[in-house]
Amino acid sequence: MSDNKQSLAEKALEYHSSPVPGKLKIVPTKPCVTQQDLSLAYTPGVAVPCLEIKKNKADVWKYTNRSNTVAVVSDGTAVLGLGNIGPEAGMPVMEGKAVLFKTFADIDAIPLCLGSVHGADGRTDADKLIEAVKPLEPSFGGINLEDIGAPACFKVEQTLKKAMGIPVFHDDQHGTAIISLAGILNALKLVGKKIEECRFVMNGAGAAGIACAEYYISAGAKRENFLLCDSKGVISKSRTDLNPEKARFAQETDCRTLADAIKGADVFMGVSVAKALTREMVASMAPGAVVFAMANPEPEIFPDEALAAGAAVVGTGRSDFPNQVNNVLGFPGIFRGALDVRATDINEAMKLAASHALAEIVCEPMPESIRGILCEAYPEDAKNGMFDGEIPLKNTLVIPKPFDFRVVPRVAKYVAKTAMESGVAQITIDDLDAYEKSVAARIGKEF
Incomplete structure (x- = not known):
């Protein structure tokens, strides 16, 4: 282990153990x-x-505090990039998620890492997990499912959404989809393309990949314009090894590899593994290509390589590159809005509203107070002119930054509004502009 990595490891362990565990x-x-x-x-x-x-x-x-309390539920089978490490080892991540809920949205989140919900193979037993979560409803205003392995996570979320009268949201599926769509919409705006006309290639067909593809379709993309790839290649109708979720995306195609699939594509979305995408593949894409390489800690391709190969806009999951797809841009505001109207669900329309709220923020004039905060929080980006211009939208800023404190109030406003319009809200907010300001005040980030 290098000195830098050792230093990070030591700091992380000290942070989690001192002064109290x-x-x-x-x-x-x-x-x-x-x-x-x-x-x-x-x-x-x-x-x-x-x-x-x-x-x-x-x-x-x-x-009671039920109206402001969310359960962060995991069985530890798909924890970040660590895999199936078990519920005990997943606890620091769930605590971290609770910290973000509180810091960014003043939501009280309780980490619940569940044992005895696994099969003999150590993987998620969907039925056991469902039966463990359903009885929690009287204590919580919402359920955030976290780090549950595919394909069980699909059944778990779908079943709980039907069975429970409070929002159930699997952030690993939907968070990446919501944030990345905001970036894709703005990227396509920059290159003069429309989502319904674009060809998409999705590399990675687990929970996040399938959810992203379905979500982009709900936003206007065409199913026939999608090619999905997994570790065995293109998901085509000739494959006989597909689960039901993958089978929905099987196409009649002669493409067999990612290199075949990506030729002429407008958008690449990767939720897969490091170095899966080469410069040659990017160069074979359509002009004005949009590349979102989300693998962590090392993306499918590094931004400088993708840009050198001809990509117009590049996003990743990392904070040290522009256009980070960071789920903290989504779940705090989404749950804030859902809780404040006592929504019974977080439906597709509410998710789309969150994406449009995020996309809107970088397309409107930036208040000087926000610009100052961002320049202080991201000094290197500020030096490179990321926050310059009355309208800051540019190829290095198609997604807001986490410390743009307009994000949570705006997302909450759009989500609450859409919950009311779609019939899942049990409380009515009459003045949504005043509500947006009240959320900003609540989190101590008035601007």
Whole structure:
């Protein structure tokens, strides 16, 4: 291990162990410093709201923190790039997700890493996981599924969405799709193309790849314009080894390899492995090619190589390159908006609204207060002119930065609005502009 990597490892272990283990704690929102406080917080006073909720279950939202609480649920079978490492080893990631929920959206998230939900092979037993999560509904306002292996994750999410009356959202599937669509829409705007006319190649056909492809189709892309590739090559009708999710994308084609599939393509989306994409492949794409290489820690192709080969816009999953597809741009604002209207679901229309909110931010004049924050947070990008111009949209900025504090309030506003319009909201917000400002104030990021 190099000195730099050793230093990072040591810092990470110290960060997670000192001064106390972990990254979270629970803090009361009401005083408990007198005898009267104690009698209100617990017995005998606590019996009063209990009886009110018994009479009307909906009062649980009024008298408890359920309306601002999300469960971050994992079985540890597909943790980041680490794979099936188990629920205990996945706990630092779930704590980290909870930290992001709180920091960016003031949402209280509880990490729940579940054991006894695996088959004999150590992989997810979908039915066991479903039965473990369903009983959690009375305690939470939403469920964020995290790092659950494919293909079980599809069944788990779909079944829970139907069975539960609160939002269930698998961020590994939808987060990447939501953020990357915002970037693709803006990239296509820069190169003068329309999504419905573009040819897409998706390399990687697991949870994220399938979800991205389906989502882009819901945004206007044509299914017949997609070629998906997995580790065995192009997903074609000649294949006999396809699960139902992959089979939906099987095409009649003579293409067998990624190199075959990518010729003439307008958009490449990679959620696969390092170095899967070569300069020669990028050079064979259509003019104005858009490349999103999302493999971590090393992308399918590095941005400088893709740009040198002719790509017009390149995005990755890394913070040290422009156009990072970072899920923190999505889930905090999405859940904030869903919780605030007490949505029963996070539906496709709400996800699309989040994408359009993100795309919109870099296409409108940037307030000087935001520009100052971004220049301080990203000094190297500022030196390279990333935040210059009244309208900052450019090939190095098609997606907002995580520390653009307009993101969560705007996404929450669009998601809440769409929840109301699509009939899944149980609370009505009359003044959405005022609501957007209130979210900014709530997270302490007024601008």
